Amino acid sequence: MFTQYFGHYLLNRNIVSLIQLQEAMEQLENTRVKLGVLSVNAGYMSAARAEEVHQLQARMDKRFGEIAVERGYMTEEQLEQLLGMQKEGHLVLGQALIDQGAITLDQFTAALEQYKADHLLSDDQFEAIKNGNIEELIAAVLKLDASIDQPWFREYLSLFAKNMIRFIDPMLYLEVNAVPQGYQSEWLVSQNIEGTVTLFTALSMNEGAFLRTASAYAQEEIQAPGELAEASVGEFLNLHNGLFLVSMSNQGIELGLKPQQIEHRAALPALATSYLITVYMSEGSFELIVAPRG
Amino acid sequence: MTYTGVNERADTMKKELTILICDDSVLIRKKLRGALEELGYADIHEAHDGEQAVAISLERHPQIVFMDIVMPVKTGIEALREIIAALPETKVVMASSVGTQSNLKEAIKAGAYDFIQKPLSQDAIARVMEKASAGGGA
Structure with missing residues (x-):
């Protein structure tokens, strides 16, 4: 999962273009x-x-590792x-971008440090x-805003990330943002969780994201909004919230779920505090x- | 009876079973219907909330009901209680994303035959249908 995160990070920071990233992901x-990337990393x-x-290496016709060990830059061990690290996803992505000429090794190393x-x-x-621990990744996303770092929220987000990867899109990146004033939603799919933790949960999407999410979850192409698209996105939220309730129940916290609501062109209900994750x-x-x- | 004969008899029994799918999601109803048809079942009815599920059950007397829990109008647990009270032989399989301890306990207490955690897999549906159509008790 870090590979996707890091790819999006490079994209958001304008270090690579979308086309370069997609080409690299395909490769x-x-x-x-190569050992150069590994040894710097x-x-x-x-x-x-x-x-x-x-x-x-170009002059001596020897392997990278051989030269590096001979010169005392690294040990045999x-x-x-x-x-053994040649399969680490984000390094493979870095190598693909370097091979493509999108970035240099220096830029790749600097971007990792910056991240x-x-x-x-x-x-x-x-x-x-880097080893793909979603919980750590979520904790890092949340750490940027300490007020929302509550145990249930961390669990909710980490499960959401897993469900997104499992059912919708493995190329995932989350970012905590503030809810803008007068926030309007094109498609608002919401569901209330009730009990000791009472939560309003919602997915707010434009038509493109709505149809892509609906198609991915239904595992069939849905080309226009309608009953099936609404049912699909609604069911995805319902499934995710249901699995969250199961996980909380296993920890001894029993919560209930209300049927989901789907609204077209809606404002958010009045909420004292709300967290918005892009x-x-x-x-x-x-x-x-x-x-x-x- | 030849081996083919046994298969034919099993297929005829499948075709004779009346099944009701109750879920407020048109997507789940479509997927579940598709999975059951693939297994050879043909007499399949649909309800989109608990109230409709009770009404169709009283009219059609299904042998097997797939029942969601979180639904508008009437929840799956309430519908389960009413169906079992009127038709105690009906096998009601709860199919929900909310397999919490309290839902499991309530469903068992109300007489549910089985509980499948969503997302529904073809395997889980096939297993429960095999058990239910073979006449196995809960």
Whole structure:
């Protein structure tokens, strides 16, 4: 999952274009991460030194690892360890972008460092995230706004991310944003959760995101809004909330669910506090709105 | 009886079973109907809320009912109670995304035959149909 996150991060920061990112994502299966990227990523070498080894490689007809070990830039053990990391998704993405000429190794390394700094991550947290731990990733997204970092919310979001990946779109990126004044929704699919935690939950989408989500969940092409599109997006929210209730129930907290509502061109109900998460998909985005009530 | 004969008899029994799908989502009704038709069942009825489910059950006497829980007008648990009270032989399979402890307990207490957690898989539907049509108790 970090691969998708990091891809979106590169896109949002204008480091790569959408076309470059899509091309790289398509190439992932055919891309093998080279030792230069791995050794810089592991912190064994600077990008400049890796470049130096690359240039020597061109002249000496030797492997990258062989030269690096000979020159004392890394040990045999470190080389072994790097070879085992060749399948790390975000590195494969980085390599695909480098191979494509979209970015340099230096830019890739700088972007990874920037991601870590932007999300205020420790080395351990960053390791966990790179290894695909959704919980850590969500915690990092939430840490940017401490007021919403409540255990149930973290669980709600982490489950939402998993359900998005499972049913809608594996290319996922979440961002916490403020609800704008006078917020209007083109398609508002909402559902109330009741009990010790009382929540208003909603998906707010424009028509494009509505139809893409509906088609993905129904596993068939839905080309226009209508009963089937509404049922599909509604059922996705209902399924996600249902699974959240099951998870809370397993922790001894029993909550209830009300039938979902679907409205066209609607304003949000009056809510004291609400959290808005922008959900980026491979194409387009929508908002997840969660508001505690009562 | 030949092996083919046994299969033919099983197929005839399938065709004779009356099934009711009750879910407020047209998508779920469509998918569930498709899955049941693929398994060879043909006499399938649909209801979009608990109240309609009770009315159709009283009229059609289905052997098997697939029942959602969270629905407008009348919940699946309320409909389950009324169907079992009127037609105690009906096998009502709860099919919901909300498989919480309290829903499971309530459904069992009200006489549900089985509980399938959504998302529904073809496997889960086939298993429950095999058990229910073989006449197995809950």
